[in-house]
Amino acid sequence: MEGKLLRYDVIKNILQTSNNSPVISNLGPTSDELWHITKELELLPRERNFYTYGSMGLCSSIALGIAINTNEKVVSIDGDGSLLMNLGTLSTIGRVSPDNLIIVACDNEMWAQTGYQPTATAFNTELENVSKFCGFKNTFKCTNIDEFKNIFENALKIKGPTMIVAKTKETGEFPEVTPVEPEFTTYRFRNSMLNNNEAKL
Amino acid sequence: MLIQDIILWGYKMQEWVKIIIDSLKEHDISFISYVPDISIDKVTKEIESDPYFTVVPATREEECIGIASGSYVSGVNSAIFMQSSGFGNCINALTSLNLPARIPIPMFINLRGEIGEFNIAQVTMGRSTRPILDVINIPHVTLDNDINLHKKVSGNITLCYASKIPLAICLSPLLHGGKIA
Numbered sequence: 001m002e003g004k005l006l007r008y009d010v011i012k013n014i015l016q017t018s019n020n021s022p023v024i025s026n027l028g029p030t031s032d033e034l035w036h037i038t039k040e041l042e043l044l045p046r047e048r049n050f051y052t053y054g055s056m057g058l059c060s061s062i063a064l065g066i067a068i069n070t071n072e073k074v075v076s077i078d079g080d081g082s083l084l085m086n087l088g089t090l091s092t093i094g095r096v097s098p099d100n101l102i103i104v105a106c107d108n109e110m111w112a113q114t115g116y117q118p119t120a121t122a123f124n125t126e127l128e129n130v131s132k133f134c135g136f137k138n139t140f141k142c143t144n145i146d147e148f149k150n151i152f153e154n155a156l157k158i159k160g161p162t163m164i165v166a167k168t169k170e171t172g173e174f175p176e177v178t179p180v181e182p183e184f185t186t187y188r189f190r191n192s193m194l195n196n197n198e199a200k201l
Numbered sequence: 202m203l204i205q206d207i208i209l210w211g212y213k214m215q216e217w218v219k220i221i222i223d224s225l226k227e228h229d230i231s232f233i234s235y236v237p238d239i240s241i242d243k244v245t246k247e248i249e250s251d252p253y254f255t256v257v258p259a260t261r262e263e264e265c266i267g268i269a270s271g272s273y274v275s276g277v278n279s280a281i282f283m284q285s286s287g288f289g290n291c292i293n294a295l296t297s298l299n300l301p302a303r304i305p306i307p308m309f310i311n312l313r314g315e316i317g318e319f320n321i322a323q324v325t326m327g328r329s330t331r332p333i334l335d336v337i338n339i340p341h342v343t344l345d346n347d348i349n350l351h352k353k354v355s356g357n358i359t360l361c362y363a364s365k366i367p368l369a370i371c372l373s374p375l376l377h378g379g380k381i382a
Contacts, residue, residue: 194276
């Protein structure tokens with residue numbers, strides 16, 4: 001296990017540097033941490049957060065659907081377990097090639113919430129290479145927060161699609177579940193995108 | 202089959218395709234995600250050649266649900282085309298994303314396992330599609346050779362957006378002629 005990063009620090013840096021960009025988070029601890037960090041940074045309600053609660057594997061597919069309809073940078077905070085369940089979506093993203101989509105894959109090499117069972121990235125699968133051969137324009141891997149900060153800052157400027165594999169470790173602590181109703185997330189997120197895209201629509 | 206029947210059959214095929222495309226436009230549905238199916242290829246081919254639509258072919262039907270849901274929440278109405286076998290790949294996405302998050306998406310599902318089916322592997326999923334939709338509380342309608350096609354398609358899309366949950370529009374071989382072995 002090469003990861004030294006905390007998903008917490010990764011998410012915090014994304015929120016601090018991506019202004020009002022749409023951020024889509026994978027189910028479970030990623031969505032929960034996104035809400036708690038948004039609160040900590042006094043950014044709530046941050047209408048551009050799209051928390052997911054189920055739909056295993058679809059975080060980056062949802063982000064793709066959003067990215068196609070906007071010119072803003074769209075950030076998908078995905079995980080290794082989720083991406084491995086739906087690797088096909090990496091090839092669809094490579095095919096469509098939206099230049100505004102950034103995937104941050106928090107790769108802890110395990111299914112942490114279900115009992116720390118190792119995933120295939122703990123063995124021979126390298127998500128940055130999978131993405132590269134699916135047609136991603138830029139692929140990065142990082143193992144500490146300073147590396148991540150530089151890579152993410154650069155990713156916000158360059159043309160994607162971009163994959164950033166952040167090798168993370170688990171602390172054994174999981175925050176409380178995001179206290180936002182899914183339908184409220186949809187309503188708030190969509191309204192914020194509609195207001196922004198008025199000219200387009 | 203008589204020559205007249207063949208001509209009439211051809212005319213009907215043109216008509217149902219046009220009705221579906223017109224209905225999509227009536228409801229500002231300009232984003233389509235699909236996994237190919239030979240019987241609904243007539244619609245998806247027209248859609249792909251029409252600049253009104255943004256089209257994303259996916260690797261798996263569940264992925265279509267994610268992509269189309271992303272489009273809806275970004276403010277652009279979306280629809281999905283797939284076959285009943287692929288509907289079997291979508292169930293957790295529908296029940297854990299679209300139903301709790303109230304994301305309405307009209308789904309056009311070609312029904313296999315109907316009259317003329319020749320492949321045993323298509324029978325169970327084809328015939329289970331509508332019962333499964335009932336169990337997960339997703340409304341559905343089946344299009345066959347009846348005369349109220351436009352009302353059925355457009356009216357059910359209206360219902361879909363009013364209820365803010367997905368709705369299935371199932372296409373039977375009586376509508377499109379089915380898959381020829």
